[in-house]
Structures are given as C-alpha cells and as structure tokens.
Amino acid sequence: MKRLLQKIPDSLLRVGSVFIVFITVVLLIRSLIPASLKNSEEHRNATVEREVAHPVKHAGSEVCADCHEQYELKKTGYHKNLACETCHGAAQAHSEDQEIKPVLNRKREACTLCHLFNPSRPTGFPQINPVVHNPGKQCITCHNPHDPKPPRVPKDCQACHEQIERTKAVSPHVQLDCTTCHTVNEQHKITPRVVKANIPNDRTFCGKCHANDSKIKETPKVDLSTHGEKYLCWECHYPHMPEVN
Ligand code: HEC
Numbered sequence: 001m002k003r004l005l006q007k008i009p010d011s012l013l014r015v016g017s018v019f020i021v022f023i024t025v026v027l028l029i030r031s032l033i034p035a036s037l038k039n040s041e042e043h044r045n046a047t048v049e050r051e052v053a054h055p056v057k058h059a060g061s062e063v064c065a066d067c068h069e070q071y072e073l074k075k076t077g078y079h080k081n082l083a084c085e086t087c088h089g090a091a092q093a094h095s096e097d098q099e100i101k102p103v104l105n106r107k108r109e110a111c112t113l114c115h116l117f118n119p120s121r122p123t124g125f126p127q128i129n130p131v132v133h134n135p136g137k138q139c140i141t142c143h144n145p146h147d148p149k150p151p152r153v154p155k156d157c158q159a160c161h162e163q164i165e166r167t168k169a170v171s172p173h174v175q176l177d178c179t180t181c182h183t184v185n186e187q188h189k190i191t192p193r194v195v196k197a198n199i200p201n202d203r204t205f206c207g208k209c210h211a212n213d214s215k216i217k218e219t220p221k222v223d224l225s226t227h228g229e230k231y232l233c234w235e236c237h238y239p240h241m242p243e244v245n
Pocket residue numbers: 059060061063064065066067068084085088091092094095096098101102103104
C-alpha cells in the first residue's frame with residue numbers, strides 16, 4: 001500500500017486530496033440544507049403551510065356588506081372598483097371585533113393620493129390641482145367618498161357667463177351680485193333661451209346708487225337730470241366694468 005502510494009505522482013495525490021476535501025464539503029453543506037429546499041414537492045407544501053399560518057388581515061369588501069350600507073352605495077358609483085380596504089386599511093380584525101376600529105382618514109391627502117394631477121396617470125382619469133381646487137376644505141365636504149359624483153353642472157351664473165364674471169371681479173362693481181341688477185328666474189339656468197334673464201330698463205335703476213339723492217353712501221354721485229342726458233347709462237358705461245377714465 002505504501003509502495004503503491006509512492007508510485008502515484010505527488011501532483012496527482014495533491015489534486016486527489018483537494019477533490020476529496022471538496023466532495024466532503026459539498027456533502028456536508030447538502031446535509032445542512034433542509035429537505036423542503038431540495039425536494040420541490042416538500043418545498044411547495046412547506047410554503048403553503050407557512051402562508052396559511054399568517055393571520056388574515058384583509059376581509060374583502062363582501063364581508064363589509066353584512067353590516068354597512070356603504071357597500072350598496074359604492075357599488076354603482078365612480079369608486080365601484082375600489083375595495084373598501086383601499087381606504088380603510090386591512091379590516092379583518094374589525095370585521096370580527098368591532099371594538100377594533102379601521103382606518104378612517106378624512107384628510108385631503110387621502111384623496112390626492114390618487115387624484116393629484118400627474119401627467120403619467122391614464123388619460124381621462126379625473127385629476128385635480130389641490131392648490132386651486134377648493135383649497136382648505138376636506139374633499140368629503142363636497143364629494144361623498146362612497147359615491148363621488150361626477151362634476152355637477154355649476155349652478156351659478158359664471159358657469160355660462162364666465163367672461164362677465166371675470167370682468168366684474170376686477171371692476172369697481174366687484175361687490176355687487178349679478179342678481180343686484182338682473183332678476184333671474186331659476187329656470188333661466190336650465191333653459192336660458194326660453195326663460196330669459198332681465199336687464200335694468202332705465203336710468204333710475206343706476207340712479208338708486210349713483211343719483212345725487214341716493215342714500216347709498218360709498219358710491220360716486222352724478223346729477224341724473226344732466227349727466228348723460230337722454231342716454232341710457234350703459235350706452236357710455238359698461239355695467240360689468242364701469243370705468244370713468
Ligand atoms: C359584523 C359587523 C361589521 C362588519 C362585518 C364590518 N363592520 Fe365596520 N363597523 C361595525 C360597527 C358596529 C361599527 C361601529 C359603528 C359606530 O361606531 O357607529 C363599525 C364602524 C366602521 C367604520 C367607522 C370607524 C370609525 O372610526 O367611526 C368603518 C370605516 C368601518 N366600520 C369599515 C368597515 C369595513 C371596511 C369593513 C369590511 C372590511 C367592515 N367595516 C366590516 C360593524 C361591522
């Protein structure tokens with residue numbers, strides 16, 4: 001045996017021993033790896049076992065329907081595709097024990113998370129700029145989170161007479177409501193060409209505030225009998241932007 005070993009060249013012996021050490025290490029490591037990582041069948045079973053052991057956190061929207069009318073309300077609205085738990089957080093625990101309260105975030109940020117203007121959002125997705133879109137108020141004062149309504153037809157005059165509204169907003173008449181000078185039937189806002197708004201019909205109308213004998217104090221006065229003579233006031237002054245110079 002000794003002689004036999006002597007016959008083998010040293011170099012071969014060295015390579016051989018390195019090989020043996022390598023095999024031993026590989027076998028040792030393999031024996032340390034748990035069976036579930038080596039056998040795909042066992043691996044699958046172990047994974048299922050591990051996941052099932054996690055506590056259930058999300059209940060799913062159907063569960064909420066048992067106790068909350070919001071489920072029915074939301075079903076047909078714009079938020080129909082949002083799960084309750086998108087906004088209220090994981091609520092399985094709450095479904096089982098109502099002492100545990102779900103998340104209830106009323107802040108604007110809860111909504112701008114999805115509705116903040118961002119050019120990368122899909123075309124047509126309703127977006128707003130929170131700096132100018134009714135700042136300082138909670139979104140839910142105007143939009144029901146469970147049934148956010150599409151843009152309503154704005155009810156005021158500026159919905160259809162925006163130019164006039166903007167003009168007046170920077171004029172000396174800024175303080176006057178449209179309806180100070182125009183009597184408007186509600187129906188005008190629905191069928192404006194059928195039910196017309198009225199406009200003042202004579203000089204005395206403006207005179208209520210601008211005639212020398214007017215009781216309104218803060219307005220500049222003119223002598224109605226001589227100023228502009230026979231012409232209507234609005235033949236010289238644009239009523240939505242009365243300027244003198
Ligand atoms: C077994 C009945 C039941 C189920 C199921 C249930 N809730 Fe509730 N929930 C309640 C009760 C009761 C209250 C307390 C009502 C109250 O305080 O007026 C409540 C309150 C809430 C509140 C208000 C919390 C607050 O701070 O005022 C939210 C939000 C809510 N639930 C969401 C959910 C969601 C989302 C689900 C489904 C994942 C759900 N609930 C499932 C019974 C239930």
